[in-house]
Amino acid sequence: MIAHRGASAYAPENTLAAFELAVEQGADMLEFDVHLSADDQPVVIHDETLGRTTSGAGRVRDHSLRELKRLDAGSWRDVRFRGQRLQSLQEVLERFRTRIGFAVELKAGSAVYPGIEDRVVSLLEIYDVVDRTLVLSFDHAALAAVARSNPGLARAALLEPRTRLPENITAVTPRGATAVGLPARLVTEQRVRAARAADLDLYIWTVNDPARMDSLIEWGVRGIITDRPDVLRSRPRFA
Numbered sequence: 001m002i003a004h005r006g007a008s009a010y011a012p013e014n015t016l017a018a019f020e021l022a023v024e025q026g027a028d029m030l031e032f033d034v035h036l037s038a039d040d041q042p043v044v045i046h047d048e049t050l051g052r053t054t055s056g057a058g059r060v061r062d063h064s065l066r067e068l069k070r071l072d073a074g075s076w077r078d079v080r081f082r083g084q085r086l087q088s089l090q091e092v093l094e095r096f097r098t099r100i101g102f103a104v105e106l107k108a109g110s111a112v113y114p115g116i117e118d119r120v121v122s123l124l125e126i127y128d129v130v131d132r133t134l135v136l137s138f139d140h141a142a143l144a145a146v147a148r149s150n151p152g153l154a155r156a157a158l159l160e161p162r163t164r165l166p167e168n169i170t171a172v173t174p175r176g177a178t179a180v181g182l183p184a185r186l187v188t189e190q191r192v193r194a195a196r197a198a199d200l201d202l203y204i205w206t207v208n209d210p211a212r213m214d215s216l217i218e219w220g221v222r223g224i225i226t227d228r229p230d231v232l233r234s235r236p237r238f239a
Contacts, residue, residue: 001026002029004031004205004227010228012078014087019095032102033046034105034107038063041088048061055073068086103133103134106137108142118149121149125150134179156201158180167190180200180201192219202222214235
């Protein structure tokens with residue numbers, strides 16, 4: 001049970017409010033996204049720009065962590081969340097390292113953010129959460145760099161949802177990935193079977209419909225990424 005940007009159906013995504021609620025609702029992992037700031041600090045935010053989810057503007061990359069920490073990351077969702085702040089990866093790991101696992105999505109690798117893979121892996125090692133962390137990315141070169149930094153980290157190759165996929169998805173899974181991530185609309189029982197036959201874990205996003213959750217659980221996917229951890233927790237498999 002993986003909380004998509006936290007319990008983002010109920011609180012502003014990628015904030016402490018959403019993460020704390022996800023823990024309260026019984027999620028197994030927090031899923032969140034990472035970009036680098038101007039001073040090369042991994043920052044937890046989905047977009048490469050600030051306008052949609054903060055009081056700021058422009059690119060994350062063009063602001064220092066100190067500048068980013070001054071922004072309001074909650075009011076866009078509801079006045080009740082005024083004062084929520086962007087978090088660094090270090091802050092999230094420090095706060096939750098003994099409470100929950102992590103699914104860290106690299107929105108881009110070193111081609112965009114030089115050295116991001118090593119920075120992220122180093123923090124995961126420092127906070128001793130390697131064995132409870134999954135690194136995900138559409139940038140498969142970034143996943144290869146993560147593997148070179150620490151081969152023990154689980155790595156999920158996200159497959160492009162706009163591409164026609166074969167039923168045997170292992171044919172388009174990059175070598176060295178330990179898992180595959182698929183959007184819910186592209187999941188079939190045959191694709192799940194193909195992944196399992198190849199000893200690949202399969203993670204599905206973003207699933208909020210209870211009936212769809214039940215089908216995926218029955219098929220044997222490794223993880224379901226949801227905005228509503230409480231709904232997933234209530235399914236018979238987990239009740």
